[in-house]
Amino acid sequence: MREQEVLVKFTLPSATEVQKLEKKSLVSYIQIGQPSTKALVAKWGTAPRIQLNDSYKTTQDILEFVASERDKLSESDRAQMTICIKADAMTRMGIITDVKQELRRANALKVSYAAAKTLGYE
């Protein structure tokens, strides 16, 4: 139940057609957002960063990340692996498109765009 330290801050977008992520063991997270604390901002600036496990990474590291996450799963579960993209609502699509392209390259095709459930906009 313990979760990794989150180094980026994000407010998730909201949506109505969300589905629950079953089986947490099959889910790996990619977090995208601005550095969360003042110390981190001083070091890294305010540009959005990609967090894998517990440090900032670049898009080039995603291939390796997916491979290592896939290795953790048993043979039969590998096809079911889902990548959950948790990105700040204010992020531009550029960085997310890059991540998506990397995921396609890594052949991790099941993704879930994390969003909070709402009953409707307005």
Added chain:
Amino acid sequence: MIDKRKIQEINAGSMADISFLLLIFFLVATTMNVDTGIQRVLPPMPDESQKQAPMDIKKRNLMLVFVSKFDHIMAGGEAIDISQLKEKAKTFILNASNDEDLPEKEIVKIDIIGDYPVSKGVISLQNDRGTSYNMYIMVQNELTRAFNEVRDEVAQAKFGKKFTELDEDQRKAIQKAVPLKISEAEPRNIEGGE
């Protein structure tokens, strides 16, 4: 001398209170957050060795949804608001009046349902690098909602139940009848975002 002192009993009266207090503390302090999200399957990366032949799709079978870097939406050739997108997508998928400009249908034999005219329509979603993620999710959400509502309608017509209330086989049949066809184009820098 005889020791008259007895071993004092521990007062256990408050034990229940303490355990309830602990129980309630942990109940409150534990979070079991379930992650929710919009689920998608990305298209596999095309093989670099073989050239990708451009897909042949008739114009009537394609609805282009483009989200600009200013978060404006263009669907099917006209600028629309996010609130109109769902209806537009629904009319596109359903093509109830068999309009010439809306997608063709192909009779497919599906288990349980039998012959059903499956729409050949594909919704193509394009976004700019400068589009905000929030808008992207909203558009994805509206498109998903359109498909879900169509599925609900078909499920209601065929089985008299909502899509989510169907059993596995029926659900598969409906999924075949109304396939989720959202294609995301290869990214390109259209308006030159960041």
